[in-house]
Amino acid sequence: MDALLRSRPLNTATEEEVAVETPVALTVNGVSQAVMLATPADLDDFALGFGIAEGWFASPRELLDVEPTTQPDGIELALTVTAGCEQRLRQRRRTLAGRTGCGLCGVESLAQLGAVRPAAVTAPELVDGALARALAALPAAQPLNARCGGLHGAAWCQPDGTLLLAREDIGRHNALDKLTGALARRGVDTGDGFVLMSSRASHELVHKAAMAGVGLLACMSAPSSLAIATARDLGLQLWAFVREGRATRYA
Known part of the structure; x- marks a missing residue:
């Protein structure tokens, strides 16, 4: 299909x-x-x-x-x-x-709700301007979205903002699952980079990222209160409103 x-x-x-x-x-x-x-x-x-x-x-x-x-x-x-x-x-x-x-x-x-709890994670040290560089590279990494405008993107990026891999799906959670599956299949060390999402920051995105061993999640839109609380509890660094020259850290 x-x-x-x-x-x-x-x-x-x-x-x-x-x-x-x-x-x-x-x-x-x-x-x-x-x-x-x-x-x-x-x-x-x-x-x-x-x-x-x-x-x-x-x-x-x-x-x-x-x-x-x-x-x-x-x-x-x-x-x-x-x-x-x-x-x-x-x-x-x-x-x-x-x-x-x-x-x-x-x-x-x-x-x-807490039946499957991720292990605590550690965020990588970001290079100055990393989030902006990753954001600028995301559109080119979403070829399906460029054609129809209806897909979320999840991207794996190095601490300097270099975008290495991306996956797309109509559902933001599915896009992240596809990305973390691709990373696991390749044996990527998920403690040595961060995930950029085109969506808002929800509790489940934070949970999925931590389950995959990701220590930093950056999202283009707003976070929810439970996403922030979950990120703080797990030691995951959470950034939101990563767009238009700004980025706000919530955890």
Whole structure:
């Protein structure tokens, strides 16, 4: 399935490209685990990154295979994992029905909020002007968004602001999952750089970044109160309103 499709607005004869949003179901060794709404690109990275954020994997090597299958109603990602990983999932089963804008999808009670707690992280030392350099490089790293204008970007950057890798998705959380999955697949040391997001700073973005070992998260839009509190609790450095020549540190 393509990440973009062509659509003709009702008030014009000109076709435009539109971001695809489709249900993506994740199964682990044949057992359904989650359904998210996502853009069908970089799905191997998404599967690994989502699993890391959910605490499924003690190591990326526990994910043995990802087999995508197009279904009438969406895409199924069939994950094959090690026996140890499968046993942990049986002990902590979480049914998660996803939406692109949610923050705590599928959490059944407040007690579950802290069920998977990231380890404390350490932020890298930024070079002066690093956030501005990364921000300037982000548009070129989002080719799909340049064509349709409907996708969030998550970028991995060096402490001097050099942008090394980016992923896109219609959902900001999915974009970050794709990025952290790609980093894990490459064996990147996530303590030696930072993530720049095109979105607002939510609790779940902070949580996902910390689960991946990222110590600094920078977002173009506003933070939420829970994102700030979570970042401070985990020792994650949180920057927001990174745009138009400004950047504000909240944690």
